[in-house]
Amino acid sequence: MAIKFILSDYVDRAIAQAIYDKLEDGTFTGRIPVCKGVIAFASTLRECENELRSTLEDWILLGLKLGHSLPVIDNIDLNKEPSLEPMDTV
Incomplete structure (x- = not known):
């Protein structure tokens, strides 16, 4: 199982x-x-x-806090609502 770091990947691909x-x-x-x-x-x-x-990192954090629509970069969409896993899966 590959570990994904969405925010880090987004920053790297934007840079x-x-x-x-x-x-x-x-x-x-x-x-x-x-x-x-x-x-x-x-x-x-x-x-x-x-x-x-x-x-860029500050821009992303402020955009998320203020609810701005951020650009989708290489199919990474930070605008999606996070999905929560049930506690019994942890």
């Missing part, structure tokens, strides 16, 4: 769609087009990726 650009001043910007408003800036590409991941 895989990121677009990075080097700015005129030598710094970097990163964005995830499907996740509107998720953008980051940093002095190195690695820092930019880390900042983008952190921004």
